[in-house]
Amino acid sequence: MNKSQQRGQGGSPGARGTVRSQARRAELIATGRKLFADTSYDALSMDDIAREAGVAKGLIYYYFTNKRGYYLAIIEDAVAQLVERAGNTHDFPPVERVRRTIDGYLRYAQHHQAAYRAIVTGGVGFDAEVLAIRDTVRARLLGTIAQGAWGRGDIPPVARTALTGWLSSVEGVTLDWIEAQEIPRDTVAALLVRGLGDTLRLIEEYEPACPAPPSRPPA
Structure with a gap:
């Protein structure tokens, strides 16, 4: 041969x-x-x-290289999975894309709780590298939301600030939910979608170039 x-x-x-x-x-x-x-x-x-x-x-x-490098690789892998799960919605209309993004985010947190906690809380103590990874996933998720809501990846400062506040609330709600497991995932998703809708309408008041998508698809 x-x-x-x-x-x-x-x-x-x-x-x-x-x-x-x-x-x-x-x-x-x-x-x-x-x-x-x-x-x-x-x-x-x-x-x-x-x-x-x-x-x-x-x-x-x-x-x-060492245990820290191993741990960071695990966190980076978790981030990649989280972003992929949350952002795998390209074939859907904007409103449905946002809903599926949030549902994918919650599903990941539910099934990978330790990794999710490490991403959101910053890992071992105050770990600057893990916090940098967290900031990266936040930026990518904000980009996914912006694409779903406005069909654009660049986010004006007012919109970015408002969406960052919403995402911080998402992290807090999700951490509480996976700890208590008292309400269904669908209910949590509905609460977060409603909160996002309110945020997007508020953004529209300050930034008309970022109109809020309709709350339901046109008939």
Whole structure:
């Protein structure tokens, strides 16, 4: 078999190695997500993590440098999942897109509570890098809301301030909800959608270039 046939059957050794490396890294992140969900950051040692993952400790150092790098990679992965879940609404009309964005956000928080708490509260203590990750996810979610409401990604200052206030309330409501689990997700989503509608109408008063979408699709 010549080299061309080998590439056709399995790709280059380097490509296969990259795929395997990415898969192994993803497995380690999945393991870490479960571990940090049940155990505090300080209580977990690299030996504990390696034992739970069934790998040599050096492999974790190879991919993540140290425990902090490992933890940050887990948070970044959680952020990527949260943004993807919340923003995967491109094929829907604006009002429905906003509703689905909020529902996706709540679904993620419900099923990944430890990761959500870390994203929103800033992780281990006052962690500047985790806070920066949180700011990134906030900016992306605000962009998603702006696209859904106005079909634009750039947000005027008044609109940004008002939406940031709404998103802060979303985080507080969501944290309380996943802690208490006293009301259905649909009810929480309806409350947040109503609050967003009020915010968008207020924004329109101060920024006519950002009109609030109709509360329901036209007949």
